[in-house]
Structure formats: structure tokens, C-alpha cells
Amino acid sequence: MAIRSSFSRIERVLSFIHSHLDQPLSLEDIAEHSQCSRWQLQRIFQQQTGLNVAQYVRELKLSVAADKVLLGQSRMLDIAYELGFNSEVSFSRSFKQLFGVSPKQYQRRGTRVGLRNPIVIRPEFKANKKIDTTFLQTHIEYREAFTVYGLSSPIKGVLSETPDFSSIVPDTWLRLFDIIEQQLPLMGNMLGVVDTLSLITEQKSIRYWAALELAAEQLQSLQPLLNDGPLCRLTVPAQEYAVVSYNGAVNEFSQLVEWLICDWLPGSGFVSIDGYELESYGKITSTITDLKHMEYWLPIKAK
Numbered sequence: 001m002a003i004r005s006s007f008s009r010i011e012r013v014l015s016f017i018h019s020h021l022d023q024p025l026s027l028e029d030i031a032e033h034s035q036c037s038r039w040q041l042q043r044i045f046q047q048q049t050g051l052n053v054a055q056y057v058r059e060l061k062l063s064v065a066a067d068k069v070l071l072g073q074s075r076m077l078d079i080a081y082e083l084g085f086n087s088e089v090s091f092s093r094s095f096k097q098l099f100g101v102s103p104k105q106y107q108r109r110g111t112r113v114g115l116r117n118p119i120v121i122r123p124e125f126k127a128n129k130k131i132d133t134t135f136l137q138t139h140i141e142y143r144e145a146f147t148v149y150g151l152s153s154p155i156k157g158v159l160s161e162t163p164d165f166s167s168i169v170p171d172t173w174l175r176l177f178d179i180i181e182q183q184l185p186l187m188g189n190m191l192g193v194v195d196t197l198s199l200i201t202e203q204k205s206i207r208y209w210a211a212l213e214l215a216a217e218q219l220q221s222l223q224p225l226l227n228d229g230p231l232c233r234l235t236v237p238a239q240e241y242a243v244v245s246y247n248g249a250v251n252e253f254s255q256l257v258e259w260l261i262c263d264w265l266p267g268s269g270f271v272s273i274d275g276y277e278l279e280s281y282g283k284i285t286s287t288i289t290d291l292k293h294m295e296y297w298l299p300i301k302a303k
């Protein structure tokens with residue numbers, strides 16, 4: 001009962017924050033609304049979301065501001081006041097701390113990078129689903145084109161009537177590890193790439209890549225495998241993504257994908273587009289079956 005009570009309190013806190021982003025929103029204001037002390041608020045919020053209250057509010061405000069900056073329809077001073085900043089100077093300073101560039105530089109760059117979206121509480125999953133993340137937050141990121149190296153297989157994905165990804169994806173990774181076994185340890189990252197542009201109409205399938213993202217100095221050891229096969233190169237074009245993180249078992253990862261597409265996306269202000277979905281599994285190892293931190297990158301565009 002206490003757990004449910006703490007969830008309900010955080011739900012109210014989140015609702016209050018999300019509907020008052022155009023106000024200063026001090027920690028004292030939020031604590032007063034939640035009817036608990038500042039310390040209790042911080043403790044419960046951190047426990048349930050893994051985030052600091054003040055940091056969460058600041059990043060949401062600045063993300064809203066970044067969208068307004070990109071639209072170019074308001075002065076920086078007006079944007080600062082609209083989001084509850086005391087001055088353009090304090091706004092610009094906070095903006096640069098989060099995004100690494102000034103508002104004007106961000107506007108000239110013209111791409112969404114590092115935007116935070118409001119936390120949403122996932123709906124209850126069926127009893128046989130084991131995903132244990134209750135509070136989920138997405139980021140909006142723009143990524144430049146890059147190249148990966150690996151193997152591909154046709155799959156039927158999580159939203160197919162007859163999905164087979166749960167067997168095909170692990171098998172593709174196992175084949176990749178068998179091929180590169182002599183080159184381990186390699187330095188780089190493991191990426192699953194879902195190429196939704198490669199729809200195979202007859203089979204109603206798309207192509208999945210078990211791939212490695214490598215630094216230039218690492219490529220020399222793989223040249224024989226690239227020149228004579230069986231490894232192939234894939235260039236992923238520049239794209240804007242919605243990104244969500246997950247800590248848990250790889251075989252539960254697909255539930256996160258379902259949540260992002262079916263629950264978060266409809267009310268997000270974005271739409272998914274055909275492109276290259278990314279599954280980031282972190283540093284290269286000899287397996288991806290262990291518990292680990294993962295990210296899912298969904299290609300999107302603003303409505």
C-alpha cells in the first residue's frame with residue numbers, strides 16, 4: 001500500500017510539474033503542492049524515477065525552450081520569460097550547460113539534439129511480462145550518419161502477427177560472434193539495426209543487422225572479413241530519434257519497444273518514420289545475453 005501511495009504522490013508531482021513549466025517552479029513550490037517536505041520529495045522522486053527534481057524541471061524547461069528556439073518565432077528574451085527564467089543571461093547560461101552551445105548557436109545548427117521529454121508512467125503490463133521499469137523518460141536526439149559492420153537477416157518484428165525476432169535476432173548475433181571470435185576483444189559498441197526501409201513485401205519482413213560500431217584504428221583487423229566476406233558494411237543516414245533507456249534482460253527488451261511505439265508515441269507530438277531503428281547494447285563483448293544497460297532509438301519527425 002505504501003508503494004502505491006508513493007507512486008500516486010509522484011504521479012501528482014509529475015502532473016503538477018508538466019502543467020506549470022511556464023512558471024519558476026522552485027523546489028519549495030513543488031514540495032508544498034505534494035504536501036511533503038523538500039527532503040521527502042527529493043527522496044521519493046529520486047527513488048521512483050532515478051532523477052533529481054530540480055534537474056528534471058530544468059531539463060524539461062530547457063527542452064521546451066530549445067524547440068521554441070528552433071522555430072525562430074520568438075525573441076530569446078521572450079522565450080526565457082515564458083519558461084520562468086529571470087533573465088536572458090540566466091537562460092543562456094543554463095541552456096549552454098545542458099546543450100553545450102548557446103541558444104543562437106543551437107538555432108543556427110537547426111537540429112534537435114539532447115531534448116528531454118516528460119516522464120510518463122507505463123501502463124500495467126500483463127502478468128507474464130517481466131519488464132520492471134515503472135517510470136520511463138525519452139530523449140530526442142539527432143545523430144549524424146555513421147557506418148557499422150556486421151551481418152543481417154530478415155525478421156518479422158514485435159508488431160507483426162507472427163513475430164520471429166526472438167529466435168532470429170539471437171541467432172544473427174551468435175553467427176556474428178562466431179565470425180569475429182579471433183578478433184576479440186575489439187573496442188567499440190554493439191548495435192542492433194532494424195532497417196524498416198528494406199521491407200520484403202512477399203515475406204512481410206524487414207532486415208535486422210547485428211553490427212559493430214568501430215573506431216577507424218579497429219577496422220584493420222576486420223579487413224579480411226570485409227573484403228572477402230561474410231561481414232558487410234551498412235551506412236546509417238543522419239536522422240532524428242526518440243531514445244529510451246532500459247536496464248534489464250535482453251529478452252525483455254522488446255516490451256520497451258512496444259511501450260515506446262504503442263503508448264508513448266501517440267501523444268508525444270512526433271510520428272515514427274521509416275528508417276533505421278537502433279538497439280544500443282554498449283561495449284563489445286562475447287555475448288549479449290547478460291543483464292545490461294540498453295537504449296532503443298526510434299526514427300521520428302515532428303507532427
